[in-house]
Amino acid sequence: MEEAEEASPAKRTPKSTTYVIGSACLAALILGMTLFLLVRGFQWRSALADLRSEPGIEILSVERLGFFKKRLRGLKDPLAPTAESILTKHNIGPGSAEVLLTEYHSLNTPYAVARTEKEQARFNELKTSLTTALGEFAKSMTEKRETDLEKITQMLFEARFPQAMESVDIHWKKGEWLLKGELYAPARATLIEEAPTYLVEGELNIEDLVDLTESRGSSLREQIQSTNLLAVDIDGKTAHTGRIARLLKDYDEVCEHSNLPFPRYRLEAQAVDRSAIRLKLDAIRKQLIDNASLDEKRFLLDSIKTISDSGEVKAHLFIVPTPQ
Numbered sequence: 001m002e003e004a005e006e007a008s009p010a011k012r013t014p015k016s017t018t019y020v021i022g023s024a025c026l027a028a029l030i031l032g033m034t035l036f037l038l039v040r041g042f043q044w045r046s047a048l049a050d051l052r053s054e055p056g057i058e059i060l061s062v063e064r065l066g067f068f069k070k071r072l073r074g075l076k077d078p079l080a081p082t083a084e085s086i087l088t089k090h091n092i093g094p095g096s097a098e099v100l101l102t103e104y105h106s107l108n109t110p111y112a113v114a115r116t117e118k119e120q121a122r123f124n125e126l127k128t129s130l131t132t133a134l135g136e137f138a139k140s141m142t143e144k145r146e147t148d149l150e151k152i153t154q155m156l157f158e159a160r161f162p163q164a165m166e167s168v169d170i171h172w173k174k175g176e177w178l179l180k181g182e183l184y185a186p187a188r189a190t191l192i193e194e195a196p197t198y199l200v201e202g203e204l205n206i207e208d209l210v211d212l213t214e215s216r217g218s219s220l221r222e223q224i225q226s227t228n229l230l231a232v233d234i235d236g237k238t239a240h241t242g243r244i245a246r247l248l249k250d251y252d253e254v255c256e257h258s259n260l261p262f263p264r265y266r267l268e269a270q271a272v273d274r275s276a277i278r279l280k281l282d283a284i285r286k287q288l289i290d291n292a293s294l295d296e297k298r299f300l301l302d303s304i305k306t307i308s309d310s311g312e313v314k315a316h317l318f319i320v321p322t323p324q
Helices: 002-007 017-053 083-089 110-140 143-157 185-198 212-226 241-257 274-292
Strands: 057-065 069-076 097-103 168-173 176-183 203-211 264-271 303-306 314-320
Touching: 017 057, 017 083, 057 241, 069 083, 083 097, 176 185, 176 212, 185 203, 185 212, 203 212, 212 241, 212 314, 241 274, 264 274, 274 303, 274 314
Parallel strands: 069 097, 176 203, 264 303
Antiparallel strands: 057 069, 168 176, 264 314
């Protein structure tokens, strides 16, 4: 009997209530944090998708600031809704996001149409006010100045430069006529060449008359060619192909207004594995062709450079001008 009692296992001492409660709280905390991170990740993905679908906002990069905060860099049309308002809809407040967006005027968007309508209204108002002012001012001017102003009015309002005058202002100051605004190269050249024949007195100052073909074209080329097309977003998808497709449309519009042939494009990359990078370039090219409605014949053969394991893997799209 005594031997049987010795062979029986010792009774397990029950764990304290404090230990059980502490373990349960720790498990609840871990579960809560996991759920919070999952929900926050879903909120960020939805917010970024809405930001990128907004025509007047271009998100160029997303950076982490600490564990819970991100910094967004990009471009924003002044007429577009604020990025903060879109983030707030997804429960992302100012404490979780730092937004750094540079102002720019978008093309081929509802905001561009609204801006054009506003400029047209401004032009019509200017035309009316100048016509009225001319009638009152001519009474006190000499015959020569009256003739000069009549010719300036003719240059502004007659059909020779209707398109140019929508984006160019002309002012008389200290014996010369100041042209200020922006024009595509063909219209600018025509205006500079023919405008002096409309003047009786004074010279034209064109220092502030911007060549839109050069300024807009160079800006678009810089944005297109400097972007690494292999960059991915926080969701693992390519970050810039949609934006580059829109920029390619804008560049074609510059060429169309400038009487220039549409350019061709070449994808250039450097990578360790040529076969793997070739597949990525094929996918990027297809996305650009589909999103920008481009003819695939405009793409030249890809250029791939083999690098060592320590080198940076990247791919860029280069613009190859078409000879006129």
